[in-house]
Amino acid sequence: MRAFGRIEKNPALVVPERTLDVIIPVHGIPRGYDWDEVGKDLLEWLVVNHRGAPKEGCAQYAVPVGSKARNGPLPLTITLKSVSLPTMVGNCHIARGKMPEDLGVVVEKALKTKTPKLVRTVADKRILLLELDQIALGESQVYRELVRLAPQFADVAKVDEIWQANTSILASEGWVYFELMDGRGLVELLSFANGVLRARRDDRPLLGPPWREF
Helix, strand or coil: CCCCCCCCCCCHCCCCCCEEEEEECCCCCCCCCCHHHHHHHHHHHHHHHHCCCCCEEEEEEEEEEEEEEEEECEEEEEEEEEEEEECCCCCEEEEEEECCCHHHHHHHHHHHHHHHHHHCCCCCCCCEEEEECCCCCCHHHHHHHHHHHHHHHHHHHCCCCCEEEEEEEEEHHEEEEEEEECCCCCEEEEEEEEEEEEEEEEEEHHHHCCCCCC
């Protein structure tokens, strides 16, 4: 926050109906670079380029920062993650991010422990709910791991829907995003603040019939 706090909720980076997450790599600024100058350079780049980020999803960029440093400019690799939220005013957040090396292990453990209990439960509809608590992970990355591992767990085919509870953004302020995923991508999104529904996005009419991949 000392280097990049000026980015958080900066009005120059806010687009109506869009959530923009600026993800900075852990240990992204090596010795020899002034943090304040790096933060200024990144903000200047974002002001010019943030509208070029994907309307939906993630993209990486190598941003030249620290041009005044003795070591020369630093190519800082950042990720911009955009989510469309109709009727919302729009916002911009920053976060430190690093892809967990054990993502496959974590997803496999969730399938092994959650799915058998879920399918044994008498219900009209069975929903597998997973928590996404690291901002560096995109919704599709966890889902792709599920698809990859599903053949090892026959019970997954008996699950009707897979949702993710995204608690990685503004958890301290009580925000959580519930996201329904299938082979079409993000299907439905519900945004809650302190238990109150703030926005709902349902793409079913646009996406067509459900697409199961397992």
